Amino acid sequence: MHTRRFLLLAPGLLAFATPALAQGGPVQVVENFHNALLGIMRNASQLGPRGRYERLAPIMAQSFDLAAMTRIATGSNWTALPPAEQAALADAFTRWSIATYAARFDGYSGETFQTIGTQTLANGDTLVRTRLNRTDGEPVILSYLLRGAQPRIVDVYLTGTISELASRRSEFAALIREGGVPRVMQELESRTARLLA
Template identity: 65%
Template sequence: MTTRRLLLALPVLAAPLAAPMVAPMLAPLAPRPAAAQGSPAQVVEGFHAALLGVMRDAQRLGVRGRFERLAPAMGQAFDLAAMTRISVGPPWNTFSPPEQQALAEAFARWSVATYAARFDGFSGESFATQGVQALPNGDALVRTVLNRPGGQEPVVLSYLVRGGRIVDIYLTGTISELASRRSEFTGLVREGGAARLAAELNSRAQRLLAG
């Protein structure tokens, strides 16, 4: 993949949402329950290893194959349910449990589909962990860099790890995914509640996986 596409995919979850369109539902993809995975650095490094493996085999796998390979890795490394709740903000508490479940599944599906569509090749990229900062509330910030080929300057990526899983990514160390998409999600919820947002995320995932 080109370096430009790689940068567009980091962080991929902050990508702008497309115009409204209702697409057929994909197979359910629910966020996985939390599991012990070791230190915060090991969580991030495990995800990076899985991602690089998919990139190296991207052409053979195709977008659907990359989705199937990434889904368990992302479900383990990321707390996608918590990321959904935080991204939606206060309106989350007004949704019924079935609405929350449907929205969390749509968010997880869109997240994995975005990675699968954009990480479509390998050009010698690598990740390196620079350090881990323990935060007062018990979270940890894992600072990493994406090394790019051709003498290009590395890209700084910081992962916020809470309870053993990633809940946010900071591009260049300061731009939060969750903060970036809160306003977008708020607008969609205002238009049509949880169903409107879930339909949009499912629609976007459908288009990404169509190639």
């Protein structure tokens, strides 16, 4: 499993036939996601990249607010896009995000996830701090930012401080300068194909 390269990359507008996870408060949302992820990791070899993708798709669609994450990653450019382009970009970002998890969580060697605390922010969002315990190295601190009346994840902080969406926003801004939203979609689709090859 490539935990050293772990970063959350996210959205998903998908309809796969899988039982819905029981949703609850912020901690329950994160722990449900972790439990499902561990199950996929334990069966990673049998599933292969595409099998892991299919298992992850409904879990990520339910645990993450993937449309909001697409908007945040796109930044101020989002509002200038017609609805059809917004939907296409969100779909491409979703597929890439799921494929990234499928490629990175490609095995199991005794890892565990542990919730270590929560914090309610001034705007009402909740930060759920967790630890990925590894048998072959130092633990990885992952903090999840959740938002909404039915809370879903809108960002992940690696080592507690590195915002995944801030990284994506910077990267997307550069791609948009190169060739607009079509350039971003081309890059995302290319990456997804490589990850699932």
